[in-house]
Amino acid sequence: MKKVLLVLSFGFSFLMFGQIVTLSKVVQTHTNTDKVLYKINPDSTAGIYLGEVEVQGFSDDDAKVFGLIYKKAKEIGANAFSWQPFLQIDETAAAFDPLHYKLNLYYVKSDQFPEENNRVYFISSPYKKQTIAFDKKEIVFNPRTFTFVQLEPGEIYTISTRKLLGSSIKLSAQENQPMQFFQFSGFSVNANQGAGLNLKSGDIMKLEKSYGQFLTTIYQYFKK
Template sequence: MNIKTFTVCIFMFAAVMISAQNIFLTKVEKTKENKDKYLIKIDPKNSSAEYLGEIDVQGFSNDDMDVFYRIYNKAKEIGANAFAFQPFETVDEKNQSFNPSNYKMKLYYISKEEYSKPSDEIYLFSSSAKSQTISINKKDYVLPSRSFTVLKTIPGEIYTISTKKLLGSTIKVSGKPESTAQYYQVSSLKVRSNTFGEPGINLKSGDIIGLDRSFGDFLRMIYTENK
């Protein structure tokens, strides 16, 4: 191997190391025995959740599904079924905002009753790669990449959501009393659906994708709300 080839290899290795993402289960306070499949976002201040441990994510990846699965598997090692973003503190004891390249999550166990609390919200996510234009009941919205908007529903009312493309998708959803939140992602990217019993993507209709609640809640943490 000549010097030029060796130098190129060193730079390639360094680039891989810099862009590599690591996910660590850094703290285990206790474990729970449970076989549920969900991992949802909660506010610990308004929950009777039982604290189990912490996960650290270091490095950025644009493959949100892969990141979620790796976090999900770590969380299930200790029986967690809920999580919350844990901000880092600055030197003056103020909480830092979310950093997609370096963040911490606290893991919890919650009861089935808490998981089943109803919600009147529909979450609409953009893609991880580029902005998306959508129409909700004939009103247009532009969602920047890695962002989402929240639609408050009225029971019985129908909401028509379209991707505003020539051959794009259109879905109709409705607010249902005592139902849980609904999650959809607008994306022209190829995606893989979840296998039976795993969280992730529930259905795909063209470029509007129905998401499992667990994956949707993860996107709520790592994406920016577009109000």
């Protein structure tokens, strides 16, 4: 009886998650202790190509998915990734498909990563539409979307979830301030070991850069 319950429990868990992450190609490996997994444009950033990871099926547990991708990447020493579009019949790149996609994996020297100082990315909840106040302007975020703001010197930006007991933050440009990632959410995302760490809880969460860049890869950009 215990064995039957165990099998049923495992099957239910698999169906709930419904996503398979595999290291589908390994060209070479690289020894390093880097904890990051940053997004790059391989056309403009010099890197050593190591292989690819393939994701099949859909899950809305983005932190868990990223944790699995991160683990596979670290098996071959990767510290960077890029989305690899599938080609259509006419050889043009197909749009991103959250049900099936591939990420190329690379090793990039730390001083070769591009900088986007004073750029702030804002990422929606995966579950619900939200109206967010940017100063006096209201912006509607559909689920699984994102946008960004380039902070200008001398300006102060106020972002608010507009809800009772909600959150608000103030941002301003600083010299050599690295890019930042915030996600709007009414719940906490579970942290993965070494990846996807939440640095703030509440309606506006500050995300670790690797996880933030992953979300801006699998979510849809919109111009606010």
